[in-house]
Amino acid sequence: MGRGKVQLKRIDDKIRRQVTFSKRRSGLIKKARELSVLCSVEVGLIIFSAKGRLYEFCSGESLGKVLERYQIHNDEENAAPKSVGGTGKKNPSEWSGLCAGPNRSLKTIQSELEAQNIENLDVTELTQLEKQLDTLLRQTRSRKTQLMMDSLTALIEKEKQLQEEKLLMEKEIAVLKVQKNKEQAEEADQQSCSANNNNNSDDNAPPRQTMLHLF
Known part of the structure; x- marks a missing residue:
C-alpha cells in the first residue's frame, strides 16, 4: 500500500x-x-x-561574498528599463511618477491606477507600466536583501564577540582555579609545618620527675 x-x-x-x-x-x-x-x-x-x-x-569562501554577489546582480537588474520606441507615441505624463521609488505604498499605486482608468491604455502604455511596477518590485527586494545582509553581518559579529568573551572568561576561570589550588596547597603546608613543630616541642620537653616519699 x-x-x-x-x-x-x-x-x-x-x-x-x-x-x-x-x-x-x-x-x-x-x-x-x-x-x-x-x-x-x-x-x-x-x-x-x-x-x-x-x-x-x-x-x-564565505556567505558574505555570496550575498554580495547576489546584491550586485540584483542592483544590475534594478537598472531602469529603457523606454519603448518605434511607436512614435509618448506615454501619458501621469504614469511617469507612478513608481518613482520603493517607498510608494501599494494603496497609493492602486488608487492611481483606478484614477487613470487602466482599461483605456494601449499595449505600449501597459508595457511601460508593467516595467515600472517590476522596477518597484526589484527595488523592494533589493532593499530587503540589503537589510538581511546588514542583519546577518551584525549577527556574525555578535557571535564572534560572544565567542571571544567566552574564551576570555574560561581563561580567567582557569587562572582563578590555579590560584585557589595554590593557596590551598600553601595553607596545607603551613598546617603541616605547624603540626610538626608542635610534635618536636613535645619530644624536647624535660621528663617529669617523680618524687618518691620514703616512709
Missing part, C-alpha cells in the same frame, strides 16, 4: 518540533552541499531557528 500524502502543518508538540527542525535542517544543508558538488554551483543557505539562532552553509 502506497504511503499517503503528508499534510504540512505546524507541529504543536515543542519537543517533536525541535527534533524535526534539527533533522530537516541537517538534511537541507546536506542537499545544498550535494547540489554544489554535483552541479559545480555556488550555494548559500541561511536558516534562523524559532529562537533566532543562525545556521548557515556556503559552498564558496
Whole structure:
C-alpha cells in the first residue's frame, strides 16, 4: 500500500518540533552541499531557528561574498528599463511618477491606477507600466536583501564577540582555579609545618620527675 500524502502543518508538540527542525535542517544543508558538488554551483543557505539562532552553509569562501554577489546582480537588474520606441507615441505624463521609488505604498499605486482608468491604455502604455511596477518590485527586494545582509553581518559579529568573551572568561576561570589550588596547597603546608613543630616541642620537653616519699 502506497504511503499517503503528508499534510504540512505546524507541529504543536515543542519537543517533536525541535527534533524535526534539527533533522530537516541537517538534511537541507546536506542537499545544498550535494547540489554544489554535483552541479559545480555556488550555494548559500541561511536558516534562523524559532529562537533566532543562525545556521548557515556556503559552498564558496564565505556567505558574505555570496550575498554580495547576489546584491550586485540584483542592483544590475534594478537598472531602469529603457523606454519603448518605434511607436512614435509618448506615454501619458501621469504614469511617469507612478513608481518613482520603493517607498510608494501599494494603496497609493492602486488608487492611481483606478484614477487613470487602466482599461483605456494601449499595449505600449501597459508595457511601460508593467516595467515600472517590476522596477518597484526589484527595488523592494533589493532593499530587503540589503537589510538581511546588514542583519546577518551584525549577527556574525555578535557571535564572534560572544565567542571571544567566552574564551576570555574560561581563561580567567582557569587562572582563578590555579590560584585557589595554590593557596590551598600553601595553607596545607603551613598546617603541616605547624603540626610538626608542635610534635618536636613535645619530644624536647624535660621528663617529669617523680618524687618518691620514703616512709
